[in-house]
Amino acid sequence: MSHAPGSYYLPNPSAWPIVGSIGLFTLLLGFVLFLHDGGTGPWLMVFGAAVTVFMLFGWFGTVARESESGLYNTEVGVSYRISMMWFIFSEVMFFGGFFGALLYIRQLSVPWLADTDLLWPGFTGGWPTAGPEGAVPIGPDTPISNPGQFSTIGAWGLPFWNTLILLTSSVTCTIAHHALKEDKRMKLIIWLAITVALGFIFLVLQGAEYMHAYQDLGLTLGTGVYGSTFFMLTGFHGAHVTIGAIVLLVILVRVLRGHFTPENHFAFEAGAWYWHFVDTVWVGLFIFVYIL
Amino acid sequence: MATVADDHHDHHDHHPTGLIRWITTTNHKDIGTLYLLFSFAMFLVGGAMAMVIRAELFQPGLQIVDPHFFNQMTTVHALVMVFGAVMPGMVGFANWMIPIMIGAPDMALPRLNNWSFWILPFAATLLLSSFLTAGGGPAAGWTLYAPLTIQGGMGVDLTIFAVHMLGISSVLGAINVIVTIFNMRAPGMDFMKMPLFVWTWLITAFLLIAVMPVFAGAVTMLLTDRHFGTAFFNPAGGGDPVLFQHIFWFFGHPEVYIMILPAFGIISAIIPTFSRKPLFGYTSMVLAVAGIAFLSFIVWAHHMFTVGMPLIGEVYFMYATMLIAVPTGVKVFNWVATMWRGSLTFETPMLFAIGVVVLFTIGGLSGLMLGITPADFQYHDTYFVVAHFHYVLFSGSVMAMMGGVYYWLPKWTGHMYDEKLGKLHFWLTTIFFNITFFPQHFLGLAGMPRRIPDYALQFTEFNVISSLGAFGLGVSQLLMAYIVYKCVKGGEKATDEVWDNPEGLEWTLPSPAPYHTFETPPVIK
Numbered sequence: 041m042s043h044a045p046g047s048y049y050l051p052n053p054s055a056w057p058i059v060g061s062i063g064l065f066t067l068l069l070g071f072v073l074f075l076h077d078g079g080t081g082p083w084l085m086v087f088g089a090a091v092t093v094f095m096l097f098g099w100f101g102t103v104a105r106e107s108e109s110g111l112y113n114t115e116v117g118v119s120y121r122i123s124m125m126w127f128i129f130s131e132v133m134f135f136g137g138f139f140g141a142l143l144y145i146r147q148l149s150v151p152w153l154a155d156t157d158l159l160w161p162g163f164t165g166g167w168p169t170a171g172p173e174g175a176v177p178i179g180p181d182t183p184i185s186n187p188g189q190f191s192t193i194g195a196w197g198l199p200f201w202n203t204l205i206l207l208t209s210s211v212t213c214t215i216a217h218h219a220l221k222e223d224k225r226m227k228l229i230i231w232l233a234i235t236v237a238l239g240f241i242f243l244v245l246q247g248a249e250y251m252h253a254y255q256d257l258g259l260t261l262g263t264g265v266y267g268s269t270f271f272m273l274t275g276f277h278g279a280h281v282t283i284g285a286i287v288l289l290v291i292l293v294r295v296l297r298g299h300f301t302p303e304n305h306f307a308f309e310a311g312a313w314y315w316h317f318v319d320t321v322w323v324g325l326f327i328f329v330y331i332l
Numbered sequence: 333m334a335t336v337a338d339d340h341h342d343h344h345d346h347h348p349t350g351l352i353r354w355i356t357t358t359n360h361k362d363i364g365t366l367y368l369l370f371s372f373a374m375f376l377v378g379g380a381m382a383m384v385i386r387a388e389l390f391q392p393g394l395q396i397v398d399p400h401f402f403n404q405m406t407t408v409h410a411l412v413m414v415f416g417a418v419m420p421g422m423v424g425f426a427n428w429m430i431p432i433m434i435g436a437p438d439m440a441l442p443r444l445n446n447w448s449f450w451i452l453p454f455a456a457t458l459l460l461s462s463f464l465t466a467g468g469g470p471a472a473g474w475t476l477y478a479p480l481t482i483q484g485g486m487g488v489d490l491t492i493f494a495v496h497m498l499g500i501s502s503v504l505g506a507i508n509v510i511v512t513i514f515n516m517r518a519p520g521m522d523f524m525k526m527p528l529f530v531w532t533w534l535i536t537a538f539l540l541i542a543v544m545p546v547f548a549g550a551v552t553m554l555l556t557d558r559h560f561g562t563a564f565f566n567p568a569g570g571g572d573p574v575l576f577q578h579i580f581w582f583f584g585h586p587e588v589y590i591m592i593l594p595a596f597g598i599i600s601a602i603i604p605t606f607s608r609k610p611l612f613g614y615t616s617m618v619l620a621v622a623g624i625a626f627l628s629f630i631v632w633a634h635h636m637f638t639v640g641m642p643l644i645g646e647v648y649f650m651y652a653t654m655l656i657a658v659p660t661g662v663k664v665f666n667w668v669a670t671m672w673r674g675s676l677t678f679e680t681p682m683l684f685a686i687g688v689v690v691l692f693t694i695g696g697l698s699g700l701m702l703g704i705t706p707a708d709f710q711y712h713d714t715y716f717v718v719a720h721f722h723y724v725l726f727s728g729s730v731m732a733m734m735g736g737v738y739y740w741l742p743k744w745t746g747h748m749y750d751e752k753l754g755k756l757h758f759w760l761t762t763i764f765f766n767i768t769f770f771p772q773h774f775l776g777l778a779g780m781p782r783r784i785p786d787y788a789l790q791f792t793e794f795n796v797i798s799s800l801g802a803f804g805l806g807v808s809q810l811l812m813a814y815i816v817y818k819c820v821k822g823g824e825k826a827t828d829e830v831w832d833n834p835e836g837l838e839w840t841l842p843s844p845a846p847y848h849t850f851e852t853p854p855v856i857k
Contacts, residue, residue, distance in 0.1 A: 048437060050437060053352075058355050064454070075486075119516075123441060126511070130503050133542050134546070134549055141575055169570045171566070171571065268556070271562075
């Protein structure tokens with residue numbers, strides 16, 4: 041539409057949303073077919089994912105170009121900031137559901153299951169547990185000797201170092217933000233690059249931890265309710281770290297291309313907020329999944 | 333002034349036309365219209381399924397469909413009505429009215445707004461395509477309780493992903509509403525000057541963002557339990573099927589307020605106009621909505637009284653539920669007080685609004701009965717529950733939307749709708765609605781279980797009455813389609829004010845409202 045300088049920017053009609061819908065639909069339909077051994081499923085998934093990625097590049101690219109060409113006034117920036125805050129709130133609630141499930145299982149349903157002797161006589165409950173028909177837990181970080189056992193990952197080994205890595209990355213991210221506000225580009229690039237690197241190091245270590253769990257500890261997604269909560273919580277967190285790291289990587293590329301000014305850098309802020317959010321979730325995971 | 337503004341934009345805009353216009357549009361009025369049309373289409377689809385249900389229940393025994401298909405009908409009827417008809421309908425009103433009501437040029441994030449809508453037809457396709465798979469659609473009830481949904485076929489997976497897409501749509505739409513209200517108000521449009529409809533949507537949007545992700549998490553756990561060996565809802569692995577019920581209703585209870593709060597907003601717009609008095613107790617209305625929203629988070633287990641909770645849980649959830657009657661009572665009182673000694677006229681929107689106040693109150697009172705734990709042990713999973721939630725959902729949310737359509741249709745189309753037909757639509761809807769659902773109270777109290785395609789002989793008479801009412805109710809809705817179509821095509825020219833000196837910025841605009849409005853913010857007194 042017509043756009044008067046200085047007024048709230050209202051975009052022209054856009055095809056990106058429908059492209060996104062088609063991508064998402066194809067991806068999910070392919071997933072369903074894949075789950076039911078439909079031969080076309082994986083192909084549909086690849087196609088849908090490709091279309092979705094294409095949409096993300098196209099849509100965010102459009103937004104970045106509009107932003108860099110100065111179409112957005114302060115009010116548009118405020119809108120983006122408010123929306124990012126509420127988006128992160130929705131993510132908090134998503135993780136809240138899984139944390140709530142963990143709390144309910146540990147504090148209520150497993151003790152109840154142990155209290156009733158009707159269904160599974162002799163089941164004593166406790167935590168960790170894979171349930172009355174699941175594998176038997178042995179101490180943390182102990183390689184198992186038979187398939188009827190599983191072992192958990194102790195908090196003070198790799199998870200502790202991962203905690204330090206993520207917390208450090210939050211600090212480096214903030215340093216980069218301050219550098220951006222002071223218009224010190226070199227400092228910004230270095231600290232942002234360190235942040236991204238720490239994110240990917242975290243993911244590599246997390247991958248190594250998963251390998252260790254599956255190969256040596258007998259701890260898998262199917263290890264009863266302990267395995268379910270452990271892998272779903274850490275897995276979704278890992279997925280979010282992946283997204284956050286990619287976002288920061290894109291921001292780094294934009295910085296290298298000379299985007300952003302000390303006053304105008306919403307995308308950087310959104311990425312940084314998201315990064316602090318995934319770090320905070322990790323602290324919750326470290327306490328409730330690993331330590332307690 | 334309006335024509336000037338129109339010409340101005342015709343020169344500058346290069347808008348695609350035809351289908352591409354509707355697919356790519358970033359205009360809040362276009363998107364609002366799309367939402368409303370989609371909602372009505374889904375209303376007919378869900379309604380057709382209700383007809384199947386009532387046809388089967390017309391007589392005892394199994395006549396028309398087999399029990400498995402009957403279960404699919406009850407399940408998908410509810411999913412389609414909740415996620416396809418009521419929620420998108422309310423978003424349609426939000427899109428059309430919120431920017432106008434607060435003096436904004438559009439929604440804050442117009443492209444995202446388009447996506448929020450255009451996810452919906454794809455999600456509906458996923459959901460409805462489940463009927464084509466082996467095993468058919470989901471048949472475990474709209475609550476998708478484990479362990480039944482752990483067992484279903486491909487249709488359950490399609491439903492799970494449809495829910496994911498619907499969740500994305502709702503969260504993005506809700507973010508848009510919140511940002512628009514926070515950031516796009518015209519200068520001088522303070523929070524406590526906003527029309528109540530805007531307030532109800534602000535709080536609804538907050539509820540959506542808070543609970544849709546939890547629901548997404550719940551169905552994700554279903555998915556991994558079904559296919560990836562997790563044991564969230566499987567006691568053999570240490571899980572608990574009741575956990576699903578807790579997570580579902582943590583979403584589900586705020587969800588019912590998501591569907592009713594905007595309806596309250598519409599009613600609060602209509603009643604003052606036709607009473608020719610300002611809304612009574614505006615501040616208390618705002619506080620009541622906020623109170624209802626807060627309480628919605630802490631009462632969920634009243635849907636699960638018979639599941640085997642500790643006594644302390646039963647008692648807590650009963651008393652917390654009773655509390656909801658207070659803010660809801662405040663609202664009903666305020667609507668009645670608004671009408672008190674007003675100079676009332678009874679145009680179609682007002683008829684619907686009064687119908688809602690009366691019938692919703694009946695639904696609210698039967699809700700209180702259900703909230704009493706010991707009594708609920710008798711009512712649980714009977715037709716009393718079905719009667720209750722149709723009184724709040726149909727004669728609450730849906731009839732409020734119908735009233736809203738008649739109220740704002742002249743502003744949207746520039747024509748008056750056919751008042752005689754509108755009133756006929758109201759009376760047919762109200763009478764048939766009561767014929768359909770009032771007998772279900774008696775059926776429920778006498779012990780007829782819901783979600784069962786057959787029943788004992790002593791329930792026959794009331795079921796026959798209910799089914800006849802339902803067929804009448806279904807057919808009557810086609811009249812609404814005709815009235816709206818006729819109004820879009822032509823009719824008496826509507827004035828800018830449409831009604832007798834109504835309050836609100838929308839009535840300062842020409843009818844029909846121009847494609848772009850309030851590009852220069854209005855002055856708020």
